[in-house]
Amino acid sequence: MTDPAHPSPPPILRVSELNREVRVLLERGFPLVWIQGEISNFTRPASGHIYFSLKDELAQVRCAMFKPKSQYLAFKPENGMAVLARARISLYEPRGEFQIIVEHLALAGAGALRRQFEELKTRLAALGLFDTARKRPLPSLPRCVGVVTSPTGAAIHDILTVLRRRFPAIPVWLYPTAVQGVGAAAEIAQAIRLASQRRDCDVLIVGRGGGSLEDLWSFNDAAVAHAIAECSIPVVSAVGHEVDVTIADFVADVRAPTPSAAAELVVPDSGIWLSALARSQTRLDTAIQRTLAAKKQRLEWISQRIQHPRRRLQGLAQRTDETALRLQRAMVHFLRSKQQVQQQTYVRLQRQAPSMIIQKYIHHSVQLLQRLEGAQQRRMGDARQRWIAAASALDAVSPLATLARGYAIVRNTQDGKLVRNAVGIQVGDRIEIQLQQGRVLSRVEETRDE
Numbered sequence: 001m002t003d004p005a006h007p008s009p010p011p012i013l014r015v016s017e018l019n020r021e022v023r024v025l026l027e028r029g030f031p032l033v034w035i036q037g038e039i040s041n042f043t044r045p046a047s048g049h050i051y052f053s054l055k056d057e058l059a060q061v062r063c064a065m066f067k068p069k070s071q072y073l074a075f076k077p078e079n080g081m082a083v084l085a086r087a088r089i090s091l092y093e094p095r096g097e098f099q100i101i102v103e104h105l106a107l108a109g110a111g112a113l114r115r116q117f118e119e120l121k122t123r124l125a126a127l128g129l130f131d132t133a134r135k136r137p138l139p140s141l142p143r144c145v146g147v148v149t150s151p152t153g154a155a156i157h158d159i160l161t162v163l164r165r166r167f168p169a170i171p172v173w174l175y176p177t178a179v180q181g182v183g184a185a186a187e188i189a190q191a192i193r194l195a196s197q198r199r200d201c202d203v204l205i206v207g208r209g210g211g212s213l214e215d216l217w218s219f220n221d222a223a224v225a226h227a228i229a230e231c232s233i234p235v236v237s238a239v240g241h242e243v244d245v246t247i248a249d250f251v252a253d254v255r256a257p258t259p260s261a262a263a264e265l266v267v268p269d270s271g272i273w274l275s276a277l278a279r280s281q282t283r284l285d286t287a288i289q290r291t292l293a294a295k296k297q298r299l300e301w302i303s304q305r306i307q308h309p310r311r312r313l314q315g316l317a318q319r320t321d322e323t324a325l326r327l328q329r330a331m332v333h334f335l336r337s338k339q340q341v342q343q344q345t346y347v348r349l350q351r352q353a354p355s356m357i358i359q360k361y362i363h364h365s366v367q368l369l370q371r372l373e374g375a376q377q378r379r380m381g382d383a384r385q386r387w388i389a390a391a392s393a394l395d396a397v398s399p400l401a402t403l404a405r406g407y408a409i410v411r412n413t414q415d416g417k418l419v420r421n422a423v424g425i426q427v428g429d430r431i432e433i434q435l436q437q438g439r440v441l442s443r444v445e446e447t448r449d450e
Contacts, residue, residue, distance in 0.1 A: 207238030
């Protein structure tokens with residue numbers, strides 16, 4: 001138990017242990033942060049990692065950006081550049097130096113826009129605006145194509161050129177709007193809502209030509225994203241060039257790399273449709289000719305089959321006679337077959353009659369009685385023979401047979417015991433002598449032990 005008056009001394013840490021504990025506390029205690037500053041002391045060793053400091057008017061901090069992240073930088077960092085860094089707080093243990101580990105680096109102006117882009121993208125994704133399940137297919141042949149873009153830009157010219165080339169019969173409805181600058185996002189959203197309400201078109205292209213991130217920023221607006229998501233007709237996003245990506249691209253039902261590609265997507269090639277129509281026309285003409293030929297052939301065949309009523313009546317009378325004969329033969333055959341079935345049934349019934357069954361069982365009973373009497377006589381004969389043999393065997397060992405040969409059985413009348421020798425009897429004892437026939441009572445006069 002620790003004495004409160006004498007507390008135990010604190011543990012003694014090594015320098016490396018202290019630095020490790022501080023690094024863990026820093027990395028766990030701070031989330032990813034955004035830091036803006038000016039690059040100084042920039043170095044890039046052969047390893048591919050980059051090291052520099054970020055500074056402002058009052059302070060600076062050491063930074064490290066390792067090769068897996070630095071190799072994807074969109075620009076070449078230099079001293080004096082104003083940048084925006086996304087980093088985590090850490091400590092370089094060997095020297096005990098406070099530093100930050102940079103995960104992403106962008107120029108200050110573009111970096112701020114990029115951060116706003118990522119934040120808006122995350123927020124809209126959480127609302128489900130990017131879900132694949134809500135995206136609709138484009139119509140195979142729209143009645144009308146709507147375009148939300150600037151009426152003076154290159155995008156509308158490229159779209160109209162492609163639409164006239166591919167399917168000039170489809171009309172185009174333009175919803176003019178500004179595509180960059182202050183208030184452009186609100187105009188774009190309003191134009192999309194107008195197209196959704198009026199439903200003049202079956203598909204809507206929303207886009208503009210290429211430009212910088214700032215030029216395309218109107219299509220990275222939440223109002224535009226919600227307008228696209230709520231639009232009642234399918235929307236194709238065609239903003240900038242193929243490498244440009246905006247929030248509108250994620251929300252739209254289909255993303256086209258360029259405005260011209262969007263026009264290619266929304267309408268089919270009229271040449272292909274005309275070729276398919278011509279093939280269908282040819283198949284239809286062939287089918288009509290084949291049907292007419294078949295109908296004509298059937299008409300000729302029916303005309304040949306038409307006969308004079310008298311000949312038809314004669315034929316029908318002959319068919320009636322033949323039918324009557326067949327019916328008569330069928331009735332005779334039917335009656336014979338039924339008669340045969342009746343006879344077979346009668347025979348079976350006779351076999352199953354009670355008198356026949358009783359006679360069969362009486363005959364069977366007589367046979368069983370005869371077999372029983374025979375078996376009984378055989379068993380009695382066998383028993384009689386066994387009895388005679390047993391009597392003969394018993395007679396062979398019977399005392400009576402011994403008496404018949406002249407021997408006798410002597411008993412002492414006092415105790416009834418057999419007398420087997422002279423020693424067991426005294427003079428004067430009464431004895432009983434059993435012969436083959438009868439018994440003799442006598443008294444002992446003399447005994448001899450011979």
